[in-house]
Amino acid sequence: MKINENFLKLKDSYLFATVGAKTAAYKRAHPDREVIRLSIGDVTLPLAPVVIDAMHRAVDDMANRATFKGYAPDQTCYGYDRLLDSILDSYARKGVTLGKGDIFISDGAKSDCGNILDILSADNTVLVPDPVYPVYLDTNIMAGRKILFADANEGNGFLPMPDPNVRADIIYLCSPNNPTGAAYTKEQLKAWVGYALMQDALILYDAAYEYFVTDSSLARSIYQIEGAKNCAIEICSYSKTAGFTGVRCGYTIVPQELTRDGVSLNKLWARRQSTKFNGTSYITQMGAAAVFTEEGERQIGENIAYYRENARIISAGLDSLGIWYTGGKNSPYIWMKCPNGMGSWEFFDELLEKASVVGTPGCGFGKNGEGFFRLTAFNTHENTLEAMQRIAKLLKA
Amino acid sequence: MKINENFLKLKDSYLFATVGAKTAAYKRAHPDREVIRLSIGDVTLPLAPVVIDAMHRAVDDMANRATFKGYAPDQTCYGYDRLLDSILDSYARKGVTLGKGDIFISDGAKSDCGNILDILSADNTVLVPDPVYPVYLDTNIMAGRKILFADANEGNGFLPMPDPNVRADIIYLCSPNNPTGAAYTKEQLKAWVGYALMQDALILYDAAYEYFVTDSSLARSIYQIEGAKNCAIEICSYSKTAGFTGVRCGYTIVPQELTRDGVSLNKLWARRQSTKFNGTSYITQMGAAAVFTEEGERQIGENIAYYRENARIISAGLDSLGIWYTGGKNSPYIWMKCPNGMGSWEFFDELLEKASVVGTPGCGFGKNGEGFFRLTAFNTHENTLEAMQRIAKLLKA
Numbered sequence: 081m082k083i084n085e086n087f088l089k090l091k092d093s094y095l096f097a098t099v100g101a102k103t104a105a106y107k108r109a110h111p112d113r114e115v116i117r118l119s120i121g122d123v124t125l126p127l128a129p130v131v132i133d134a135m136h137r138a139v140d141d142m143a144n145r146a147t148f149k150g151y152a153p154d155q156t157c158y159g160y161d162r163l164l165d166s167i168l169d170s171y172a173r174k175g176v177t178l179g180k181g182d183i184f185i186s187d188g189a190k191s192d193c194g195n196i197l198d199i200l201s202a203d204n205t206v207l208v209p210d211p212v213y214p215v216y217l218d219t220n221i222m223a224g225r226k227i228l229f230a231d232a233n234e235g236n237g238f239l240p241m242p243d244p245n246v247r248a249d250i251i252y253l254c255s256p257n258n259p260t261g262a263a264y265t266k267e268q269l270k271a272w273v274g275y276a277l278m279q280d281a282l283i284l285y286d287a288a289y290e291y292f293v294t295d296s297s298l299a300r301s302i303y304q305i306e307g308a309k310n311c312a313i314e315i316c317s318y319s320k321t322a323g324f325t326g327v328r329c330g331y332t333i334v335p336q337e338l339t340r341d342g343v344s345l346n347k348l349w350a351r352r353q354s355t356k357f358n359g360t361s362y363i364t365q366m367g368a369a370a371v372f373t374e375e376g377e378r379q380i381g382e383n384i385a386y387y388r389e390n391a392r393i394i395s396a397g398l399d400s401l402g403i404w405y406t407g408g409k410n411s412p413y414i415w416m417k418c419p420n421g422m423g424s425w426e427f428f429d430e431l432l433e434k435a436s437v438v439g440t441p442g443c444g445f446g447k448n449g450e451g452f453f454r455l456t457a458f459n460t461h462e463n464t465l466e467a468m469q470r471i472a473k474l475l476k477a
Numbered sequence: 478m479k480i481n482e483n484f485l486k487l488k489d490s491y492l493f494a495t496v497g498a499k500t501a502a503y504k505r506a507h508p509d510r511e512v513i514r515l516s517i518g519d520v521t522l523p524l525a526p527v528v529i530d531a532m533h534r535a536v537d538d539m540a541n542r543a544t545f546k547g548y549a550p551d552q553t554c555y556g557y558d559r560l561l562d563s564i565l566d567s568y569a570r571k572g573v574t575l576g577k578g579d580i581f582i583s584d585g586a587k588s589d590c591g592n593i594l595d596i597l598s599a600d601n602t603v604l605v606p607d608p609v610y611p612v613y614l615d616t617n618i619m620a621g622r623k624i625l626f627a628d629a630n631e632g633n634g635f636l637p638m639p640d641p642n643v644r645a646d647i648i649y650l651c652s653p654n655n656p657t658g659a660a661y662t663k664e665q666l667k668a669w670v671g672y673a674l675m676q677d678a679l680i681l682y683d684a685a686y687e688y689f690v691t692d693s694s695l696a697r698s699i700y701q702i703e704g705a706k707n708c709a710i711e712i713c714s715y716s717k718t719a720g721f722t723g724v725r726c727g728y729t730i731v732p733q734e735l736t737r738d739g740v741s742l743n744k745l746w747a748r749r750q751s752t753k754f755n756g757t758s759y760i761t762q763m764g765a766a767a768v769f770t771e772e773g774e775r776q777i778g779e780n781i782a783y784y785r786e787n788a789r790i791i792s793a794g795l796d797s798l799g800i801w802y803t804g805g806k807n808s809p810y811i812w813m814k815c816p817n818g819m820g821s822w823e824f825f826d827e828l829l830e831k832a833s834v835v836g837t838p839g840c841g842f843g844k845n846g847e848g849f850f851r852l853t854a855f856n857t858h859e860n861t862l863e864a865m866q867r868i869a870k871l872l873k874a
Contacts, residue, residue: 129540199484
C-alpha cells in the first residue's frame with residue numbers, strides 16, 4: 081500500500097503554534113501583565129436569538145416521530161427548502177439571480193474549498209495570491225498540482241490583478257481577503273472575470289467575509305460581475321456572517337451554466353457530493369435559515385457592527401500613527417506594515433514584550449507577508465481600545 | 478481548465494430512482510392500495526431523550542458569550558473531550574483499548590469513507606466485495622484506482638474470504654454488511670487481518686452497523702482482532718446506532734501505530750483533516766456524547782430493539798417460507814434470495830404489483846446481487862408484520 085507522497089511535500093505551518101508558544105512563555109514570565117490578543121481568528125459573540133430559537137425548535141422536531149428528520153431531502157445539494165430559499169433571497173438583495181439548483185449546502189467553506197478540487201484534473205496549473213490563506217496552497221500540493229503565485233504587495237494594495245502573460249487554469253480569489261483585509265472593487269473583479277473567460281480558467285471565489293462589506297463599489301459576490309457564472313464557483317460561509325464557526329454551515333454556488341469540455345461542473349459537483357458527503361445537520365440548517373430573514377439580518381447586523389467598530393478603532397489608531405495598512409474598513413482583518421522597517425517576527429516580539437499585545441506575523445502567510453502584521457477585530461471593544469493605546473504608546477516612545 | 482476525467486467513467490445508479498418511479502406509478506394506478514416500503518434505508522425513530530436534552534443545553538451554551546463555542550478545540554481531531562472520552566469508554570466495553578489520539582470526529586461515516594482516500598496513492602489496487610455499498614466503488618473510480626472484486630455469493634454466505642492469489646493494497650470490509658446484512662465472525666476477520674498484514678495492505682473497515690450485533694462470536698470492531706491496529710482504519714457512525722442520519726456525526730479510528738513507508742497514517746489523516754475539514758457542530762457533538770452514557774445506551778438500546786424486532790419478524794416470515802437469506806439477526810438488513818429463480822427486478826415488480834410491498838433489487842449493488850433482494854427493518858412493527866403476511870400470501874398462492 082502506497083501513501084499519497086504529495087503529502088510529504090507539505091510544509092508544516094508553525095505560525096499559530098509559535099504564536100501560541102511565545103505568548104504562553106511571555107505569560108509565564110510576566111503573570112501580572114494583561115495580555116490582549118488581536119490575533120483571534122474566531123468569532124466571540126454568541127449566536128443571534130433568532131438562530132437559537134430556530135435551533136431549539138429543530139431539536140424538538142427531532143424528538144418526535146412525526147417531525148423527525150433523517151437524511152436530507154436531496155442527496156446532492158442536501159438543503160432544506162427553507163434554507164435554500166433564504167439564500168436565494170439574500171443573493172437577490174445583492175442583485176444576483178440564482179436558481180435553487182445552483183446551491184449546495186455544506187458543513188463549511190473550508191471543506192468545500194478543499195473538496196471542490198476532486199472534480200478538477202490534477203493536471204491543472206493553479207494561481208494563488210501571496211500572501212494567502214494556507215488552505216488554497218496545501219490542498220493543491222496534496223493533489224500534486226503545479227502552483228503559481230500572484231504577488232500581492234504594498235504597490236498593488238495587496239490586490240494583485242491578472243497578468244495576461246501568465247497562463248493559469250484555476251484561480252483563487254478571496255475578497256475581502258484573509259489575511260490582508262483588502263477587497264476588490266467590482267471593476268477589478270471584472271478584469272479577473274475577463275481574464276478567466278479568455279483563458280478558459282476557473283475562478284474559485286471565497287466570499288466568506290462578504291458580509292463585512294459596506295462600500296457599494298466593492299463586490300459582495302463574484303456573480304455581480306457579468307460572465308462570472310461561466311467561469312466562477314463561489315464558496316460562502318455562515319461562520320463570520322453569523323458566528324457559525326462552531327455550528328458549521330456553508331454553501332457553495334456552482335452555476336448550472338458553468339461547463340468545461342462540454343461537461344457541467346454543477347453535475348460533477350453533485351456527483352461528488354452525493355458520493356462523498358451526506359449533508360449538514362437539520363438543526364444547523366434551521367438555524368442558518370433564520371440568518372437571512374428580516375429579523376435575522378437585523379440581529380447578525382448588530383454583531384457585525386460590533387466587530388466593525390473594533391476594526392474602526394484599530395484603523396483609526398494606525399491612521400493617527402501614520403502606519404500603512406489594508407483592510408479594516410470592509411473586513412474584520414487589518415494588515416499593517418510593521419513600523420520602522422521591522423520584520424514580522426521582530427515586530428511580534430516587540431509588541432508582545434513591550435505592550436503585551438499579540439498579533440499574527442504576516443510572513444506566516446507567504447513570502448510577501450514579510451514585514452507585515454495581521455490584527456483582527458474579534459476581541460471586545462474595551463480590549464481593542466486598550467491594545468491600540470498600548471501600541472500608540474510603544475510606537476510614540 | 479481540465480475536469481477530472483475519471484468522473485466520466487462513473488456509472489449513474491438509477492437503482493433508487495427507478496424504485497421510486499415504479500412505486501409512484503403503481504400508487505397512481507392504484508390509489509386505494511396501501512403500499513408498504515421495506516426499502517427504507519433511513520432510521521425512522523426519533524432521537525433518544527438524553528440526546529435531545531444534551532442538544533438543548535448545547536444550543537443554550539451558544540446563546541451566551543461566556544459559554545459560546547467557536548472552532549473546535551483541536552484542529553486535527555476536532556473532538557470535544559466529553560465526546561472523545563465516551564468513545565474510548567465504548568471501545569473499552571468491547572475489549573478494545575484506544576488512545577485519544579487515535580480518534581477523529583467527523584460529520585459522518587460517508588464523508589470519511591471517501592475522504593480517507595486523499596492520503597493514499599492513486600496507484601493502489603483496491604479490493605471491494607460484490608455486491609457492495611456503491612460509495613466504496615465510486616470514490617475509487619473518481620480517483621482512478623484499479624479495482625478488483627471479491628465475490629460474495631450464496632456459496633460463501635455473502636462473506637467472501639481472502640484469496641492469497643489476489644494482490645490488493647486497499648481492502649474494504651463492512652460488517653454487518655450493507656446491503657447483505659451478513660456479519661463476519663472474529664475468526665473470519667482474523668483471516669482478513671492476517672492477509673492484510675502479509676500483503677502490507679490497508680483494510681478500510683466500515684463498522685456503521687456494529688451496534689446491531691448481539692452474537693458474541695461476531696466482531697463489533699476490527700480492533701478486537703490482534704494486529705489490526707497495524708493494518709486497519711475503522712470508520713464508525715452514530716447514524717444507525719443512535720438515529721443520527723439527520724444530525725451527522727461519525728468517528729474514524731486511525732491508530733497511532735499504523736504506518737506505511739515509515740509514515741504515520743494518523744499524522745497524514747490529521748494533516749488532511751486540519752486542511753480540508755473544520756469539525757462537526759458543537760451541538761451535534763454534545764448530543765453524540767450522551768449516546769454512550771449508561772442512560773444513553775439504555776435509551777438507544779430500546780430503539781435498536783425496535784428495529785431488531787422488525788428484522789426478526791422478516792426473518793421468521795422468510796424461515797417459514799423456506800427462503801434463503803443472510804442478515805436479519807445481527808443487522809437491520811435482510812438479503813433474501815428471490816423465490817422461484819426470479820431475477821431481482823422481476824421479483825420487485827411481482828411484489829409491488831401483487832402485494833403492494835416495496836423492497837430493493839439486489840442487482841443494484843453489483844452483478845452478484847442479481848437474483849437477490851434487500852428488505853430493511855426501519856418501518857413500523859405493524860407495517861412490517863402486514864408486509865410479511867402479504868408476502869406469505871403471495872408466495873403460498
